[in-house]
Amino acid sequence: MKHYTFGVDYYPEHWPRERWATDAKMMREMGIEVVRMGEFSWAMFEPGEGRFDFSVLDEAIGLLAAQGIDVILGTPTAAPPAWIIEKNPEIQPTDWRGQQRFFGGRHHDCQSNPVYREHIRRYVTAFAAHFADNPAVVGWQVDNELGNSHGDLCYCESCEKRFRVWLKEKYGTIGELNRAWGTAFWSQDYPDFEHIRSPKITAAWGQNPSHDLDWRRFSSDLVCEFHQLQADILRAAAPGKFITHNLMGFSSKPSYYALGEQLDFASHDQYPGGHFHARHDEYRADWHAAELDFIRAVKQKPFWIMEQQSGITGWEVLGRTPRPGQLGLWAMQCVAHGADTIVFFRWRSCPMGTEQYWHGLLPHSGQPGRYFREVEAFMKQYAPLLREMQGALPQAEVAILRSYEQEYAFQIQPHHPQHRYTQHLMTYYKALHRANVPVDFVGEHHDWSGYKVLIAPLQFLMTPSLSEKLHAFVENGGQLVLTWRTGVKDESNLCHTDMPVPCLVDDLCGLQLAEYDCLRDTDGAVLWEGERLACSQWCDVVEVTTARPVAVYGHEFYAGTPAITCNEFGAGKCWYVGTTLSDALADRMVAALLASADIAPLMDTPHGVEAVRRVKGGKTWLFLLNHNACPETVALPAGFTPWDGAPWAGQLEAHGTRVFVSVSE
Numbered sequence: 001m002k003h004y005t006f007g008v009d010y011y012p013e014h015w016p017r018e019r020w021a022t023d024a025k026m027m028r029e030m031g032i033e034v035v036r037m038g039e040f041s042w043a044m045f046e047p048g049e050g051r052f053d054f055s056v057l058d059e060a061i062g063l064l065a066a067q068g069i070d071v072i073l074g075t076p077t078a079a080p081p082a083w084i085i086e087k088n089p090e091i092q093p094t095d096w097r098g099q100q101r102f103f104g105g106r107h108h109d110c111q112s113n114p115v116y117r118e119h120i121r122r123y124v125t126a127f128a129a130h131f132a133d134n135p136a137v138v139g140w141q142v143d144n145e146l147g148n149s150h151g152d153l154c155y156c157e158s159c160e161k162r163f164r165v166w167l168k169e170k171y172g173t174i175g176e177l178n179r180a181w182g183t184a185f186w187s188q189d190y191p192d193f194e195h196i197r198s199p200k201i202t203a204a205w206g207q208n209p210s211h212d213l214d215w216r217r218f219s220s221d222l223v224c225e226f227h228q229l230q231a232d233i234l235r236a237a238a239p240g241k242f243i244t245h246n247l248m249g250f251s252s253k254p255s256y257y258a259l260g261e262q263l264d265f266a267s268h269d270q271y272p273g274g275h276f277h278a279r280h281d282e283y284r285a286d287w288h289a290a291e292l293d294f295i296r297a298v299k300q301k302p303f304w305i306m307e308q309q310s311g312i313t314g315w316e317v318l319g320r321t322p323r324p325g326q327l328g329l330w331a332m333q334c335v336a337h338g339a340d341t342i343v344f345f346r347w348r349s350c351p352m353g354t355e356q357y358w359h360g361l362l363p364h365s366g367q368p369g370r371y372f373r374e375v376e377a378f379m380k381q382y383a384p385l386l387r388e389m390q391g392a393l394p395q396a397e398v399a400i401l402r403s404y405e406q407e408y409a410f411q412i413q414p415h416h417p418q419h420r421y422t423q424h425l426m427t428y429y430k431a432l433h434r435a436n437v438p439v440d441f442v443g444e445h446h447d448w449s450g451y452k453v454l455i456a457p458l459q460f461l462m463t464p465s466l467s468e469k470l471h472a473f474v475e476n477g478g479q480l481v482l483t484w485r486t487g488v489k490d491e492s493n494l495c496h497t498d499m500p501v502p503c504l505v506d507d508l509c510g511l512q513l514a515e516y517d518c519l520r521d522t523d524g525a526v527l528w529e530g531e532r533l534a535c536s537q538w539c540d541v542v543e544v545t546t547a548r549p550v551a552v553y554g555h556e557f558y559a560g561t562p563a564i565t566c567n568e569f570g571a572g573k574c575w576y577v578g579t580t581l582s583d584a585l586a587d588r589m590v591a592a593l594l595a596s597a598d599i600a601p602l603m604d605t606p607h608g609v610e611a612v613r614r615v616k617g618g619k620t621w622l623f624l625l626n627h628n629a630c631p632e633t634v635a636l637p638a639g640f641t642p643w644d645g646a647p648w649a650g651q652l653e654a655h656g657t658r659v660f661v662s663v664s665e
Contacts, residue, residue, distance in 0.1 A: 001242055001264070002138065004070070005386040006379045007034035007343035008361065009307060012060040013041050014350055019366070020063050023347060028067035030372075031379040035064055036306060036343055039074025039144045040106070042123065043081035052126050065136035072244075073131060074141040075230050077120050079106045084119055091116040093154035096200050100156075105354065107149035111226040112162045124230050128237035139242035141306065142230045145269065146223050146245065147253030155198040159222070164193045166218045180492040181210040209412050210493040216408040223254035224262070231262050246306040247298065249291030250422045252411070255404040257443045260298035268295040269307035269345070272330045275319035285333065285610055285627040286433040290426060290441075292337035293394075294402060297441035302338045302391060305331075307345035311359030311371045318357050325655030327371060328378035329625060332657040335382070336612035336623035340390050344375060385621075385643065385659060392616035396438035397599050400425055401456040403444055409460045409493060415485065416518055416537040421458060424580065428455045428481070431586035436602040436611040437594065448473050452597040455481040457577075459505075462487040462496070467504035474508060475570030479597045482509060483577045484516070484540045502576075509576045510547030510567030516540050517556065525554035526563045526585055533585040535563065540578030547576065550592065564589065566596075606632045609652065622660040626652035636660060 008027060012020050027035070038045075038057055046052050061071050085092065085103045091113045093101050101108060109116055131137045171177040174192050183189045188208055190196055199207040199215050231243050242264040247256050249268065260266055272288050273280070295303050308331055313319045322330075331342050346360040361372045368376075402425060410421040432439050440451070444466060448454050454473055459466065459482060467487075474480050486509075487502030489495055496503040501513040517539045524535045528551040541558045547567035553559050565576045573596065581589060594601070602611045608628035614621045622640050626632050632652050640660035642648045652658060 002070070003387065003390050004034045004341045005383040006031055007036065007072075007341065008032050009343060009346040010035045010037045010060075011040075011346065011350065012037065013044055013056055014352065015348070017059070020060055024063045024067045024069065026368075027064070027069055027347070030376045031383055032069055034070045034072060034138070034341070034343065036072040036074060036141060038076060039141060040076055040079050042076035042079060043083075045076070045127070046081070046123055048083060049087075050122070052130070054127070054130050057131075061134065061136050069136075070138045071136050072139045072141055073127070073137055075120075075124055075127065075143055075234075077109070077124070077142075077230065078144040080109050080116065080119065084116075088115050088119075090156075090158075091119075093150070094156035094159075096152045096155050096198075098155065098200050101153065105149070106144075107153075110154040110156050110158055111150075112154070112222055113156075113158045117226075117229060120230065121233065124233045125237070128234050132238040132241075137238075137241065139244060139264075140234045140238075141267070142227050142234070142243060142245050144246060145248055145251075146227060146259070147251050148248060150223075150253055155200050160196070160198050162222065163198060163215065163218050164196055166221065167196060167214065168193055170214070180494070181208055181214075182492075182494050183208070207412070209409075212412045213405075213408055213493040216411070217405070220254045220258065220404065224258045227259060228262055244304065244306070247295055250294060252404060252407050252422075256295075256298045257404070257445065263299065265301065265303055266295050266298040267304040267306035268292070268334075268339075270305050270330065270334055271307070271309045271313055272333075273309055273313060273319045273322055273326070275313045275315065275317055277319070280320045283608065283627065285608070285625070286430045287426065288330075288333060289337055289433055289610065289612075290429045290439075292334055292339070293429075293439055294441040296338040296393075297402070297443070297446075300446070302340040302393065304341040304343065305334045305339045306343050308334065308342050310344040310346065310361045310375060311349065311363075312357065313359070314357035315354050322371070323629065323655060324370070324374070325653070327374050329627065329655045329657055331375075331378060332382070332623065333610070333612075333625055335386065335389075336610075336614065336625065338393060338614065340386065342386075381644070382659075389614055389616065389621060392614035392619075392621065394438045394440070394613055395615040396440040397451060397597070398432060398437055398453045398455070399440045399442045399448060399451040400429060401444070401454060401459075402441045403459075405444075405491075406458055406460050409489065410458060412493070416520070419537050419580070424457050424483075427581050427583075427586050428457065428590070430583065431581075431590040433610070434587065434607075435590055435594070436605060437590075437599065438602070438613065444469070448478065449476065451478065452599055453479045453481070453593060457481070457483040459483075459486040459502075461489050461491055461493065462502070462504045463491050464504065467508075470505060471508055471569075474572035474574050477571035479573045479575065479593065480508075481575045481577060481593065484538050484579060486576075505574075506545075508567070508569055508574045509565070510569070510574070511542045511544045511562070511565055511576060514541045514543050515558070517558070524556065524579065526551050526579065527554040528564075528585070528588055531588070533588060534582035535579040535585060536582065537580040538578075539563070542576070542578055547574075550575075553579075603635075603637045605634055608632070609634060618664045620662045620664070622662065624652055624658045624660070626654065626656045629654050631656075
């Protein structure tokens, strides 16, 4: 596959034809090598059923190709046109309250609806056939941000029918389903599969947790199947063109592990200054780094950024304007964490529709300003670096286990009002990020044997196969971290009742659970070698069998009992953390873990300065990223020299980046 460095998202249908050649020429001069387009223009390309008109794309692709720019085409199935809705209003989705959502935005579609799928099959077949032999079209993006806007969609009759089929395939008989779901509670037994509905809002608000968990599994499978429908058509028509999809970090509607199996490489949409963030004055570089590391885990190889922020973001409200240097900083953070290609969103700020204030490289006027100049300079400086580093990876010794199944279970029953699965994982990631320790994310299906440390928080649903894999990791010398609410339920979301918690791993942890305390409206404290550190949300009260207490609680009736333990098992160790850690406590925990596993951080940096590496063929690239609004002084590790050969005085400017290189002999 041809390698690309920088690209841009472009919508020629938003602009007069006489401007297109100017845009193409400006893109080439700027350094753009690839353009994504077409993912939201179904109405233009098929104005009536079976009447296809791809002339806009043909002309735009020709102008870009004349400038040496290749194209990725998106299938526009995230926005079916008005004429389809008028003909088949039943394809509009239904939310969990049973209310239908309507045309006027995007994602106004039920992904299970067979009528809608036939519309998709017709369009994508014609689309693929038309562009299959065009050499300038090098790849496809299926739909757009699958799962976005579908958090509480779709619960319609079509989805219910598909859910019943899914359940029949899984359970075989209604009796087995009733057993697995525990339907004896509240008289919820089903006489047959036809009585089962989607888990819409109930009189008591809550749903059967087992029913809800299977619904979330089904919904993930449905999204992947929806993607597969289109991917199969595209591959059959153009086997030489790649297929990707623009994922969204920690979004949880579909499993990206499963969706990633259909992709040649993963892509991601990155908006560090997004207007949707709750606060714009908090440090979020660690969160954005984590999402990048997770997207790398989807295929366990480098990825693309298909939408990289290039200006102010906004729909009804706007985010902050990027400060000088931040656009390059944010793009470089993506490169540092494994992006081989950066595609900026978008070429020009749109004058119409919901995203009128989602700014691009060019303002509404089309005249280059600061954003354009900063990104152009960044691209010209670092295009050689991206070409040189293609395929390089960070080479981590620590992994964090992210499980969609565990996340679904905690979405259903978070236990504490403020507890969120991803935020809990981030407690550990942030501490490692502060220490400049590279991290990989992994799933249950991945090979863990190459890591010294595996942090596996909240293993709520414990199965014999998962237990066996966790045991093997520790027996073979790995250091494992397990946390509160581990080994509580089985795969059906029913509580284990025939063994002590943490079920199936109590011997691995060297302890059993005596009690637990949900810290409502209060925080707790942990004493670690005399130092008092805060904890929150939850406290497991444990009785150790073979484990060694590392830290104890400093509050409540269980003061003095173990809060954090370590158990030697086989050639490795299993750590158990019975509470949610404050930042200071997480730093202490990570320091102890790194020392025990003999893992060294990349280097020391001031707060807000991130150090990241990528490695390939004996060569290491070290990235220093200053997320602060002031200059910072940094001491460079021995053996590294500036990648660009420019002098290094030991200081990073505000929002500045530098890249260094070391070659092992």
